[in-house]
Each structure stands twice: as structure tokens, then as C-alpha cells.
Amino acid sequence: xxxxxxxxxxxxxxxxxxxxxxxxxxxxxxxxxxxxxxxxxxxxxxxxxxxxxxxxxxxxxxxxxxxxxxxxxxxxxxxxxxxxxxxxxxxxxxxxxxxxxxxxxxxxxxxxxxxxxxxxxxxxxxxxxxxxxxxxxxxxxxxxxxxxxxxxxxxxxxxxxxxxxxxxxxxxxxxxxxxxxxxxxxxxxxxxxxxxxxxxxxxxxxxxxxxxxxxxxxxxxxxxxxxxxxxxxxxxxxxxxxxxxxxxxxxxxxxxxxxxxxxxxxxxxxxxxxxxxxxxx
Numbered sequence: 001x002x003x004x005x006x007x008x009x010x011x012x013x014x015x016x017x018x019x020x021x022x023x024x025x026x027x028x029x030x031x032x033x034x035x036x037x038x039x040x041x042x043x044x045x046x047x048x049x050x051x052x053x054x055x056x057x058x059x060x061x062x063x064x065x066x067x068x069x070x071x072x073x074x075x076x077x078x079x080x081x082x083x084x085x086x087x088x089x090x091x092x093x094x095x096x097x098x099x100x101x102x103x104x105x106x107x108x109x110x111x112x113x114x115x116x117x118x119x120x121x122x123x124x125x126x127x128x129x130x131x132x133x134x135x136x137x138x139x140x141x142x143x144x145x146x147x148x149x150x151x152x153x154x155x156x157x158x159x160x161x162x163x164x165x166x167x168x169x170x171x172x173x174x175x176x177x178x179x180x181x182x183x184x185x186x187x188x189x190x191x192x193x194x195x196x197x198x199x200x201x202x203x204x205x206x207x208x209x210x211x212x213x214x215x216x217x218x219x220x221x222x223x224x225x226x227x228x229x230x231x232x233x234x235x236x237x238x239x240x241x242x243x244x245x246x247x248x249x250x251x252x253x254x255x256x257x258x259x260x261x262x263x264x265x266x267x268x269x270x271x272x273x274x275x276x277x278x279x280x281x
Contacts, residue, residue: 090139
């Protein structure tokens with residue numbers, strides 16, 4: 001039986017009960033990313049409960065099975081975009097997505113069921129879902145927690161969910177050339193990195209899919225896109241050139257990067273891949 005919850009889903013972290021009862025959270029949420037420029041969500045490391053704000057499932061239509069509790073933390077909220085962390089406890093719920101969203105499991109395990117069947121997602125796995133897609137979730141353990149970025153402004157485009165498992169990149173044959181570094185405003189710092197990609201979604205200023213780069217280092221001095229990406233294969237070093245902070249990013253880790261944040265990336269492996277959603281300002 002289909003679950004009876006038709007919600008605005010993970011995007012509801014910026015609506016529903018937070019609007020009604022947690023105005024202070026919305027007022028202050030974007031400042032964390034505004035100050036940091038980059039937020040690193042580590043695989044297997046959850047956000048402390050003290051940083052999550054409760055969400056009432058009843059505000060989203062209720063649940064049919066289990067006593068599910070929802071909570072979240074907003075790290076980005078602007079111009080139809082919302083990003084941060086979502087948590088649901090044991091049980092079943094469903095979402096009718098009001099926009100395109102990219103998310104990554106950082107704690108727990110969830111069974112995600114779309115039009116083509118169930119997908120089991122564990123720590124470090126990521127998924128991309130488009131507006132108008134109906135998805136059911138079953139949380140097997142005590143909870144699951146995911147980082148995410150979503151775009152309210154996308155147009156209706158229901159379809160199957162794209163799932164990427166930690167450590168399992170897409171075949172190289174599915175990747176195509178993705179321009180020269182200079183085409184993306186990048187300056188090569190070391191080596192001769194080559195970019196490739198598989199674009200799974202593109203609509204207006206929003207695009208998503210799988211990105212790959214070969215060994216080398218490059219600088220993005222003023223990237224015009226807000227981005228959530230999840231590293232599928234191999235680790236990299238990413239340095240926020242404003243703050244000087246270097247992140248040791250490993251497979252299964254995710255980053256939320258604010259547009260305009262200068263950062264450099266260094267890879268020592270033959271090729272790394274990440275899944276991503278990017279929204280150009």
C-alpha cells in the first residue's frame with residue numbers, strides 16, 4: 001500500500017514547522033555557510049542532536065507506519081535553495097518532491113523505493129531526485145541522516161532516482177569531455193588535470209550528474225554556483241582560499257560550497273569521481 005504522506009519533503013526544512021516555530025533558526029541558518037564558505041559532511045559522522053531542530057511529521061501529512069520523528073539543520077537558505085542536514089528515525093515515510101535534490105547518507109541505512117523498485121542506501125551513498133517524483137523511505141535502524149541541497153525553482157520532471165554507491169564509480173565509457181579547466185574559470189596549479197562528466201539533469205541554471213578529474217591541482221577563484229557534491233571514488237584535498245582551511249575529503253564525504261567561495265582542489269589519484277548538484281547564481 002502506498003504511504004499516505006505527500007509532503008514537501010526534505011525541502012520542508014525551510015517551511016512547515018520551522019517557519020511556524022523556529023523563525024530564529026531560519027534567520028541564522030545561512031550565516032554558518034556564509035561565514036565558512038564550505039561545509040564538510042564526513043561519511044559516518046552525524047550532526048549532533050543538539051544542532052537539529054524538531055520537525056513534526058503531521059505538518060507534512062503524517063506517516064502510515066512507525067513513529068517516525070523528523071529533524072533537521074539548515075545550512076543554506078536563499079533564492080529558492082535549501083541545504084543542510086535531514087534526519088528521520090525508524091519507520092516509513094514518503095515524499096513527493098517539490099524540486100530537484102541531491103543528498104547523501106551519512107548515518108544509518110534507508111531503503112528508497114521509486115518507480116523502478118527499491119534501492120538500499122548505506123553510509124556514503126548518494127541520490128539525485130527530480131521535482132514531482134514520489135519516493136518512499138524505510139529507515140531500518142534507529143535513524144538515518146543525510147546532507148543535501150535542493151532547488152525549489154526547478155520545473156516538474158518526475159522520473160527514476162539516480163543512486164550512486166560509495167566506492168563504485170560510473171564506467172569511464174559513460175563519461176564525456178567536460179571542457180578545459182579555463183572553461184570553468186579554473187586555473188591549473190599542478191599537473192594537467194582533465195575534466196569529464198555525465199550530466200543526468202540540466203534545467204536552466206541547474207545541472208547535476210557525475211564529475212571526474214584526473215591527477216593534478218587547480219584553483220576556482222570565483223565559482224558562480226552553489227554546489228553539493230559527494231565523492232564516490234578516491235579522496236582529494238580541498239582548500240578554502242579565504243579561510244585557509246584544508247579539508248581531507250574521502251569517498252562518501254560530501255561538501256556544501258557557497259557560490260563565490262575561492263577554493264583549490266588537489267588529487268593524487270589517476271581519476272576521482274563525485275556526484276553533484278550545482279545551481280549557478
